[in-house]
Amino acid sequence: MSAIRMAGEDDIRAIEPLMAAFNRAEGIAWHPPTMVPALRRLLREPDLGLVLLAHDARAEAAIGYALATFGFDLEFAGVDAFLTELYVTPDQRGHGVGSRLLLAMMDALRTRGAGxxxxxxxxxxxxxxxxxxxxxxxxxPRVMMTRLLT
Ligand SMILES: CC(C)(COP(=O)(O)OP(=O)(O)OC[C@H]1O[C@@H](n2cnc3c(N)ncnc32)[C@H](O)[C@@H]1OP(=O)(O)O)[C@@H](O)C(=O)NCCC(=O)NCCS
Structure with missing residues (x-):
């Protein structure tokens, strides 16, 4: 049985391989020199967002994670959030871990005031x-568009 908990800086080594696999699967270039410091900053600054980690106590291994960041939108009367990553290791899929991570993330975001x-x-x-x-x-009924500002 897996447990879900808030990730902290000490979990970076456990999260990193899962994050690499998620990005690979999504066709996003995984670039540790820039992305790991960004993850560290996220874990240090709770106002930016949060990461939840699913941990298998028997295997003593991280088996999934969810990552969300905060924004602000008048349409939602203030703080809103973006779930940017949800991942479960292939051998652990189909047992409800992804659903539990998602529900736990929704609860955590509600608690932090996201609308x-x-x-x-x-x-x-x-x-x-x-x-x-x-x-x-x-x-x-919207199309997502992105413009790099760098
Ligand atoms: C999407 C993802 C997170 C789902 O994780 P998961 O742990 O398999 O999710 P769940 O087990 O909660 O649900 C998956 C299926 O298992 C079923 N299931 C849930 N609990 C179950 C249980 N206890 N016993 C049997 N089946 C179960 C669900 O009904 C669901 O069935 P479906 O495929 O017919 O919809 C996982 O497939 C993944 O990491 N994919 C790669 C990354 C990805 O695509 N992320 C989302 C990008 S936005």
């Missing part, structure tokens, strides 16, 4: 879309 949580998911990722749908997420 809504958003996410992006690839259209072909049917497992994740079904999981999000069961948790009450709805598709919004």
């Amino acid at each position: 809504a949580v958003h996410l992006m998911v690839r259209p072909e990722n049917e497992t994740a879309r079904a999981l999000y749908g069961r948790a009450g997420f709805e598709t919004v």
Whole structure:
């Protein structure tokens, strides 16, 4: 049975391989020299967001994580959040760990005062879309656009 808890700086070594696998699977370049310091900053500054870690006590191993960051939007009367990463190791999937991480993250974000949580998911990722749908997420009629500012 896995336990879900808030991750701290001491968990970076446990999270890093999971994060590398998530980014690989999502087709996002995993660049530790910039991304690990950003993760460390997130874990140090709770106002930025939070990471939840699923831990298998028997195997003494991290088996999944969820990561969300905060924003601010008048539409949601203040603080909102973006779930940027949700990952469970392939050998542990299909046992409810992903759903539990998602529900625990929604509870944690509510407790921190977020009025809504958003996410992006690839259209072909049917497992994740079904999981999000069961948790009450709805598709919004908008297209996500990004412009680098660097
Ligand atoms: C998406 C992801 C996090 C789901 O994790 P998971 O732990 O397998 O999720 P769950 O077990 O809660 O749900 C998956 C399936 O198992 C089923 N399930 C849940 N609890 C179960 C249980 N106790 N026994 C049997 N099946 C169960 C669910 O009904 C669901 O079925 P579905 O495939 O028909 O929808 C995981 O597949 C993953 O890490 N994928 C790669 C990364 C990714 O795509 N992340 C999301 C990107 S936005």
